Amino acid sequence: MNETLTTILEHRSIRKFKDMPIEADQLDLIIDAARSASTSSYLMAYSMIGVTDPKKKEQLAAISNQPYIKDNGHFVLFLADYHRHMVTASREEKQVIATNVQSTEYFMIATVDATIAAQNMALAAESLGLGICYIGSIKRDMDLVNQLFDLPEHVIPLFGLAIGHPDERQEIKPKLPKRAVYFENSYPSDEEQFTYLQQFDSETEAYYQSRSTNTRSDRWTQQVIQNLHNKRNDRLTPFVKEKKFNNR
Ligand SMILES: Cc1cc2nc3c(=O)[nH]c(=O)nc-3n(C[C@H](O)[C@H](O)[C@H](O)COP(=O)(O)O)c2cc1C
Missing domain, CATH: 3.40.109.10 (NADH Oxidase)
Incomplete structure:
Protein backbone atom coordinates (compact mmCIF):
# COMPACT_ATOMS: atom_id res chain seq x y z
CA MET A 1 0.00 0.00 0.00
CA GLU A 171 -18.56 5.75 5.96
CA ILE A 172 -17.12 4.46 2.69
CA LYS A 173 -19.96 3.16 0.49
CA PRO A 174 -19.60 -0.52 -0.42
CA LYS A 175 -18.70 -1.07 -4.06
CA LEU A 176 -19.38 -4.09 -6.25
CA PRO A 177 -16.81 -6.81 -5.48
CA LYS A 178 -13.99 -7.64 -7.85
CA ARG A 179 -15.68 -10.73 -9.32
CA ALA A 180 -18.75 -8.67 -10.21
CA VAL A 181 -16.86 -6.07 -12.23
CA TYR A 182 -13.61 -7.71 -13.33
CA PHE A 183 -13.86 -10.72 -15.62
CA GLU A 184 -11.08 -12.65 -17.29
CA ASN A 185 -11.29 -13.68 -20.92
CA SER A 186 -15.09 -13.92 -21.11
CA TYR A 187 -18.27 -12.39 -19.82
CA PRO A 188 -19.96 -14.29 -16.95
CA SER A 189 -23.34 -16.00 -17.19
CA ASP A 190 -26.51 -14.35 -15.87
CA GLU A 191 -26.68 -16.97 -13.10
CA GLU A 192 -23.17 -16.09 -11.92
CA GLN A 193 -23.93 -12.40 -11.98
CA PHE A 194 -27.18 -12.92 -10.13
CA THR A 195 -25.34 -14.69 -7.29
CA TYR A 196 -22.81 -11.88 -6.92
CA LEU A 197 -25.55 -9.27 -6.94
CA GLN A 198 -27.58 -11.06 -4.27
CA GLN A 199 -24.50 -11.12 -2.05
CA PHE A 200 -23.91 -7.44 -2.73
CA ASP A 201 -27.52 -6.69 -1.82
CA SER A 202 -26.94 -8.17 1.64
CA GLU A 203 -23.84 -6.01 2.02
CA THR A 204 -25.56 -2.79 0.91
CA GLU A 205 -28.64 -3.54 3.03
CA ALA A 206 -26.40 -3.83 6.12
CA TYR A 207 -24.58 -0.61 5.12
CA TYR A 208 -27.79 1.44 4.75
CA GLN A 209 -29.12 0.13 8.06
CA SER A 210 -25.97 0.74 10.06
CA ARG A 211 -24.45 3.94 8.64
CA SER A 212 -24.18 6.88 11.00
CA THR A 213 -26.49 9.28 9.10
CA ASN A 214 -29.55 8.92 6.88
CA THR A 215 -30.11 5.25 7.71
CA ARG A 216 -32.76 3.56 5.61
CA SER A 217 -33.99 0.23 4.39
CA ASP A 218 -32.54 -0.17 0.91
CA ARG A 219 -30.36 -2.43 -1.17
CA TRP A 220 -28.37 -1.93 -4.34
CA THR A 221 -30.54 -3.76 -6.89
CA GLN A 222 -33.71 -2.09 -5.60
CA GLN A 223 -32.03 1.31 -5.77
CA VAL A 224 -30.63 1.00 -9.28
CA ILE A 225 -33.74 -0.56 -10.78
CA GLN A 226 -35.74 2.34 -9.34
CA ASN A 227 -33.20 4.78 -10.76
CA LEU A 228 -33.29 3.19 -14.22
CA HIS A 229 -37.06 3.06 -14.05
CA ASN A 230 -37.40 6.82 -13.51
CA LYS A 231 -38.35 8.83 -16.54
CA ARG A 232 -35.22 10.33 -18.02
CA ASN A 233 -34.62 13.88 -19.14
CA ASP A 234 -36.23 14.21 -22.57
CA ARG A 235 -34.52 17.54 -23.24
CA LEU A 236 -31.00 16.10 -23.13
CA THR A 237 -30.94 14.37 -26.52
CA PRO A 238 -32.10 17.42 -28.51
CA PHE A 239 -29.83 19.68 -26.43
CA VAL A 240 -26.75 17.61 -27.29
CA LYS A 241 -27.72 17.56 -30.97
CA GLU A 242 -28.41 21.31 -31.09
CA LYS A 243 -24.91 21.88 -29.70
CA LYS A 244 -23.61 19.87 -32.70
CA PHE A 245 -22.67 16.69 -30.84
CA ASN A 246 -23.65 13.07 -31.54
CA ASN A 247 -25.64 13.81 -34.70
CA ARG A 248 -24.06 11.28 -37.03
C1 LIG B 1 -20.97 11.57 -12.97
C2 LIG B 1 -21.43 11.61 -11.53
C3 LIG B 1 -22.48 12.43 -11.17
C4 LIG B 1 -22.89 12.52 -9.85
N1 LIG B 1 -23.88 13.41 -9.52
C5 LIG B 1 -24.21 13.58 -8.22
C6 LIG B 1 -25.14 14.61 -7.86
O1 LIG B 1 -25.68 15.33 -8.68
N2 LIG B 1 -25.40 14.77 -6.53
C7 LIG B 1 -24.82 14.00 -5.57
O2 LIG B 1 -25.11 14.21 -4.39
N3 LIG B 1 -23.93 13.03 -5.89
C8 LIG B 1 -23.60 12.81 -7.18
N4 LIG B 1 -22.67 11.87 -7.52
C9 LIG B 1 -22.00 11.07 -6.48
C10 LIG B 1 -22.52 9.63 -6.43
O3 LIG B 1 -23.81 9.62 -5.86
C11 LIG B 1 -21.53 8.79 -5.61
O4 LIG B 1 -20.28 8.81 -6.23
C12 LIG B 1 -22.02 7.34 -5.45
O5 LIG B 1 -23.21 7.28 -4.71
C13 LIG B 1 -20.96 6.50 -4.74
O6 LIG B 1 -20.66 7.06 -3.48
P1 LIG B 1 -19.20 7.52 -3.08
O7 LIG B 1 -18.72 8.55 -4.10
O8 LIG B 1 -19.31 8.10 -1.71
O9 LIG B 1 -18.33 6.31 -3.12
C14 LIG B 1 -22.27 11.74 -8.85
C15 LIG B 1 -21.22 10.87 -9.23
C16 LIG B 1 -20.82 10.81 -10.54
C17 LIG B 1 -19.65 9.90 -10.92
Whole structure:
Protein backbone atom coordinates (compact mmCIF):
# COMPACT_ATOMS: atom_id res chain seq x y z
CA MET A 1 0.00 0.00 0.00
CA ASN A 2 1.16 3.55 -0.66
CA GLU A 3 -0.31 7.00 -0.15
CA THR A 4 -1.81 7.18 -3.65
CA LEU A 5 -3.65 3.90 -3.20
CA THR A 6 -4.80 4.87 0.29
CA THR A 7 -6.28 8.09 -1.15
CA ILE A 8 -8.07 6.13 -3.88
CA LEU A 9 -9.41 3.42 -1.57
CA GLU A 10 -10.56 5.92 1.08
CA HIS A 11 -12.82 7.77 -1.37
CA ARG A 12 -16.27 8.80 -0.26
CA SER A 13 -18.31 11.70 -1.68
CA ILE A 14 -18.46 14.76 0.56
CA ARG A 15 -21.67 16.79 0.62
CA LYS A 16 -20.94 19.15 3.52
CA PHE A 17 -18.00 21.51 3.29
CA LYS A 18 -16.50 24.05 5.71
CA ASP A 19 -17.14 27.66 4.78
CA MET A 20 -13.63 28.28 3.50
CA PRO A 21 -12.16 28.55 0.00
CA ILE A 22 -9.44 26.32 -1.43
CA GLU A 23 -6.04 28.01 -1.26
CA ALA A 24 -4.80 29.37 -4.59
CA ASP A 25 -1.75 27.08 -4.75
CA GLN A 26 -3.92 24.02 -4.04
CA LEU A 27 -6.33 25.07 -6.77
CA ASP A 28 -3.41 25.43 -9.20
CA LEU A 29 -2.18 21.95 -8.27
CA ILE A 30 -5.52 20.25 -8.83
CA ILE A 31 -5.98 22.07 -12.16
CA ASP A 32 -2.50 20.88 -13.16
CA ALA A 33 -3.50 17.34 -12.19
CA ALA A 34 -6.55 17.58 -14.47
CA ARG A 35 -4.44 18.97 -17.32
CA SER A 36 -1.96 16.10 -16.98
CA ALA A 37 -4.51 13.40 -17.80
CA SER A 38 -4.28 11.10 -20.81
CA THR A 39 -6.29 12.35 -23.76
CA SER A 40 -7.49 10.54 -26.86
CA SER A 41 -5.28 11.37 -29.92
CA TYR A 42 -3.88 14.37 -27.99
CA LEU A 43 -7.15 16.17 -28.77
CA MET A 44 -7.75 17.51 -25.25
CA ALA A 45 -11.40 17.88 -26.14
CA TYR A 46 -12.52 19.25 -22.79
CA SER A 47 -12.49 22.45 -20.73
CA MET A 48 -13.23 23.42 -17.16
CA ILE A 49 -14.99 26.47 -15.80
CA GLY A 50 -14.31 27.40 -12.17
CA VAL A 51 -17.47 28.97 -10.80
CA THR A 52 -16.73 31.63 -8.20
CA ASP A 53 -19.67 33.99 -8.83
CA PRO A 54 -22.07 33.37 -5.91
CA LYS A 55 -25.10 34.21 -8.08
CA LYS A 56 -24.14 31.60 -10.66
CA LYS A 57 -23.52 29.07 -7.90
CA GLU A 58 -26.98 29.84 -6.47
CA GLN A 59 -28.54 29.27 -9.88
CA LEU A 60 -26.70 25.97 -10.34
CA ALA A 61 -27.71 24.82 -6.86
CA ALA A 62 -31.34 25.73 -7.56
CA ILE A 63 -31.41 23.37 -10.57
CA SER A 64 -31.18 20.36 -8.28
CA ASN A 65 -31.79 21.73 -4.80
CA GLN A 66 -28.42 20.42 -3.62
CA PRO A 67 -26.89 23.10 -1.34
CA TYR A 68 -23.35 21.72 -1.61
CA ILE A 69 -23.29 23.01 -5.21
CA LYS A 70 -23.02 26.52 -3.77
CA ASP A 71 -21.69 25.80 -0.27
CA ASN A 72 -18.20 24.52 -1.02
CA GLY A 73 -14.61 25.70 -1.42
CA HIS A 74 -14.74 25.67 -5.21
CA PHE A 75 -16.99 24.42 -7.99
CA VAL A 76 -15.69 23.29 -11.36
CA LEU A 77 -17.88 22.63 -14.37
CA PHE A 78 -16.52 20.09 -16.86
CA LEU A 79 -17.27 20.55 -20.54
CA ALA A 80 -16.90 18.45 -23.68
CA ASP A 81 -15.27 20.97 -25.98
CA TYR A 82 -14.35 21.07 -29.70
CA HIS A 83 -14.70 24.83 -29.95
CA ARG A 84 -10.95 25.46 -29.74
CA HIS A 85 -10.40 22.98 -32.56
CA MET A 86 -12.92 24.88 -34.69
CA VAL A 87 -11.23 28.18 -33.83
CA THR A 88 -7.86 26.99 -35.12
CA ALA A 89 -9.18 25.40 -38.36
CA SER A 90 -9.18 27.22 -41.68
CA ARG A 91 -12.52 27.91 -43.35
CA GLU A 92 -12.26 24.81 -45.61
CA GLU A 93 -11.10 22.60 -42.75
CA LYS A 94 -13.91 23.89 -40.56
CA GLN A 95 -16.58 22.33 -42.78
CA VAL A 96 -15.07 18.85 -42.58
CA ILE A 97 -14.25 19.14 -38.89
CA ALA A 98 -17.73 20.46 -38.08
CA THR A 99 -19.17 17.31 -39.69
CA ASN A 100 -16.74 14.89 -38.08
CA VAL A 101 -17.02 16.18 -34.52
CA GLN A 102 -20.76 15.53 -34.70
CA SER A 103 -20.14 11.78 -34.81
CA THR A 104 -20.76 9.46 -31.89
CA GLU A 105 -17.04 8.63 -31.95
CA TYR A 106 -16.00 12.23 -31.25
CA PHE A 107 -18.80 12.64 -28.72
CA MET A 108 -17.39 9.67 -26.81
CA ILE A 109 -13.84 10.98 -27.10
CA ALA A 110 -14.73 14.36 -25.60
CA THR A 111 -16.82 12.95 -22.76
CA VAL A 112 -14.11 10.41 -21.89
CA ASP A 113 -11.37 13.09 -22.03
CA ALA A 114 -13.34 15.36 -19.70
CA THR A 115 -14.09 12.51 -17.30
CA ILE A 116 -10.47 11.37 -17.05
CA ALA A 117 -9.34 14.95 -16.39
CA ALA A 118 -12.05 15.32 -13.74
CA GLN A 119 -11.06 12.13 -11.94
CA ASN A 120 -7.43 13.31 -11.90
CA MET A 121 -8.66 16.54 -10.30
CA ALA A 122 -10.81 14.62 -7.82
CA LEU A 123 -7.95 12.38 -6.71
CA ALA A 124 -5.52 15.29 -6.52
CA ALA A 125 -7.99 17.16 -4.31
CA GLU A 126 -8.52 14.13 -2.08
CA SER A 127 -4.75 13.62 -1.81
CA LEU A 128 -4.55 17.16 -0.37
CA GLY A 129 -7.15 16.30 2.28
CA LEU A 130 -9.99 18.01 0.42
CA GLY A 131 -13.34 16.36 -0.28
CA ILE A 132 -15.23 16.15 -3.56
CA CYS A 133 -18.65 15.39 -4.94
CA TYR A 134 -19.41 14.98 -8.62
CA ILE A 135 -22.56 16.82 -9.65
CA GLY A 136 -24.49 15.28 -12.52
CA SER A 137 -27.76 16.90 -11.57
CA ILE A 138 -26.92 20.01 -13.60
CA LYS A 139 -28.31 17.89 -16.46
CA ARG A 140 -31.78 18.77 -15.17
CA ASP A 141 -31.51 22.16 -16.87
CA MET A 142 -28.78 22.13 -19.50
CA ASP A 143 -30.30 25.14 -21.24
CA LEU A 144 -29.83 27.24 -18.12
CA VAL A 145 -26.25 26.03 -17.63
CA ASN A 146 -25.54 26.74 -21.29
CA GLN A 147 -26.95 30.23 -20.94
CA LEU A 148 -25.25 30.97 -17.58
CA PHE A 149 -21.81 30.35 -19.07
CA ASP A 150 -22.56 31.52 -22.60
CA LEU A 151 -21.25 28.30 -24.15
CA PRO A 152 -20.64 28.28 -27.91
CA GLU A 153 -21.51 25.50 -30.36
CA HIS A 154 -19.42 22.34 -29.96
CA VAL A 155 -19.29 22.83 -26.18
CA ILE A 156 -21.58 21.01 -23.75
CA PRO A 157 -21.60 20.87 -19.97
CA LEU A 158 -21.20 17.31 -18.65
CA PHE A 159 -21.06 17.49 -14.85
CA GLY A 160 -19.68 19.56 -12.03
CA LEU A 161 -17.19 18.84 -9.27
CA ALA A 162 -17.81 20.38 -5.86
CA ILE A 163 -14.56 20.60 -3.90
CA GLY A 164 -13.76 21.83 -0.42
CA HIS A 165 -12.63 21.22 3.11
CA PRO A 166 -14.79 18.34 4.41
CA ASP A 167 -17.20 19.06 7.23
CA GLU A 168 -18.39 15.45 7.52
CA ARG A 169 -16.85 12.00 7.38
CA GLN A 170 -19.24 9.46 5.96
CA GLU A 171 -18.56 5.75 5.96
CA ILE A 172 -17.12 4.46 2.69
CA LYS A 173 -19.96 3.16 0.49
CA PRO A 174 -19.60 -0.52 -0.42
CA LYS A 175 -18.70 -1.07 -4.06
CA LEU A 176 -19.38 -4.09 -6.25
CA PRO A 177 -16.81 -6.81 -5.48
CA LYS A 178 -13.99 -7.64 -7.85
CA ARG A 179 -15.68 -10.73 -9.32
CA ALA A 180 -18.75 -8.67 -10.21
CA VAL A 181 -16.86 -6.07 -12.23
CA TYR A 182 -13.61 -7.71 -13.33
CA PHE A 183 -13.86 -10.72 -15.62
CA GLU A 184 -11.08 -12.65 -17.29
CA ASN A 185 -11.29 -13.68 -20.92
CA SER A 186 -15.09 -13.92 -21.11
CA TYR A 187 -18.27 -12.39 -19.82
CA PRO A 188 -19.96 -14.29 -16.95
CA SER A 189 -23.34 -16.00 -17.19
CA ASP A 190 -26.51 -14.35 -15.87
CA GLU A 191 -26.68 -16.97 -13.10
CA GLU A 192 -23.17 -16.09 -11.92
CA GLN A 193 -23.93 -12.40 -11.98
CA PHE A 194 -27.18 -12.92 -10.13
CA THR A 195 -25.34 -14.69 -7.29
CA TYR A 196 -22.81 -11.88 -6.92
CA LEU A 197 -25.55 -9.27 -6.94
CA GLN A 198 -27.58 -11.06 -4.27
CA GLN A 199 -24.50 -11.12 -2.05
CA PHE A 200 -23.91 -7.44 -2.73
CA ASP A 201 -27.52 -6.69 -1.82
CA SER A 202 -26.94 -8.17 1.64
CA GLU A 203 -23.84 -6.01 2.02
CA THR A 204 -25.56 -2.79 0.91
CA GLU A 205 -28.64 -3.54 3.03
CA ALA A 206 -26.40 -3.83 6.12
CA TYR A 207 -24.58 -0.61 5.12
CA TYR A 208 -27.79 1.44 4.75
CA GLN A 209 -29.12 0.13 8.06
CA SER A 210 -25.97 0.74 10.06
CA ARG A 211 -24.45 3.94 8.64
CA SER A 212 -24.18 6.88 11.00
CA THR A 213 -26.49 9.28 9.10
CA ASN A 214 -29.55 8.92 6.88
CA THR A 215 -30.11 5.25 7.71
CA ARG A 216 -32.76 3.56 5.61
CA SER A 217 -33.99 0.23 4.39
CA ASP A 218 -32.54 -0.17 0.91
CA ARG A 219 -30.36 -2.43 -1.17
CA TRP A 220 -28.37 -1.93 -4.34
CA THR A 221 -30.54 -3.76 -6.89
CA GLN A 222 -33.71 -2.09 -5.60
CA GLN A 223 -32.03 1.31 -5.77
CA VAL A 224 -30.63 1.00 -9.28
CA ILE A 225 -33.74 -0.56 -10.78
CA GLN A 226 -35.74 2.34 -9.34
CA ASN A 227 -33.20 4.78 -10.76
CA LEU A 228 -33.29 3.19 -14.22
CA HIS A 229 -37.06 3.06 -14.05
CA ASN A 230 -37.40 6.82 -13.51
CA LYS A 231 -38.35 8.83 -16.54
CA ARG A 232 -35.22 10.33 -18.02
CA ASN A 233 -34.62 13.88 -19.14
CA ASP A 234 -36.23 14.21 -22.57
CA ARG A 235 -34.52 17.54 -23.24
CA LEU A 236 -31.00 16.10 -23.13
CA THR A 237 -30.94 14.37 -26.52
CA PRO A 238 -32.10 17.42 -28.51
CA PHE A 239 -29.83 19.68 -26.43
CA VAL A 240 -26.75 17.61 -27.29
CA LYS A 241 -27.72 17.56 -30.97
CA GLU A 242 -28.41 21.31 -31.09
CA LYS A 243 -24.91 21.88 -29.70
CA LYS A 244 -23.61 19.87 -32.70
CA PHE A 245 -22.67 16.69 -30.84
CA ASN A 246 -23.65 13.07 -31.54
CA ASN A 247 -25.64 13.81 -34.70
CA ARG A 248 -24.06 11.28 -37.03
C1 LIG B 1 -20.97 11.57 -12.97
C2 LIG B 1 -21.43 11.61 -11.53
C3 LIG B 1 -22.48 12.43 -11.17
C4 LIG B 1 -22.89 12.52 -9.85
N1 LIG B 1 -23.88 13.41 -9.52
C5 LIG B 1 -24.21 13.58 -8.22
C6 LIG B 1 -25.14 14.61 -7.86
O1 LIG B 1 -25.68 15.33 -8.68
N2 LIG B 1 -25.40 14.77 -6.53
C7 LIG B 1 -24.82 14.00 -5.57
O2 LIG B 1 -25.11 14.21 -4.39
N3 LIG B 1 -23.93 13.03 -5.89
C8 LIG B 1 -23.60 12.81 -7.18
N4 LIG B 1 -22.67 11.87 -7.52
C9 LIG B 1 -22.00 11.07 -6.48
C10 LIG B 1 -22.52 9.63 -6.43
O3 LIG B 1 -23.81 9.62 -5.86
C11 LIG B 1 -21.53 8.79 -5.61
O4 LIG B 1 -20.28 8.81 -6.23
C12 LIG B 1 -22.02 7.34 -5.45
O5 LIG B 1 -23.21 7.28 -4.71
C13 LIG B 1 -20.96 6.50 -4.74
O6 LIG B 1 -20.66 7.06 -3.48
P1 LIG B 1 -19.20 7.52 -3.08
O7 LIG B 1 -18.72 8.55 -4.10
O8 LIG B 1 -19.31 8.10 -1.71
O9 LIG B 1 -18.33 6.31 -3.12
C14 LIG B 1 -22.27 11.74 -8.85
C15 LIG B 1 -21.22 10.87 -9.23
C16 LIG B 1 -20.82 10.81 -10.54
C17 LIG B 1 -19.65 9.90 -10.92
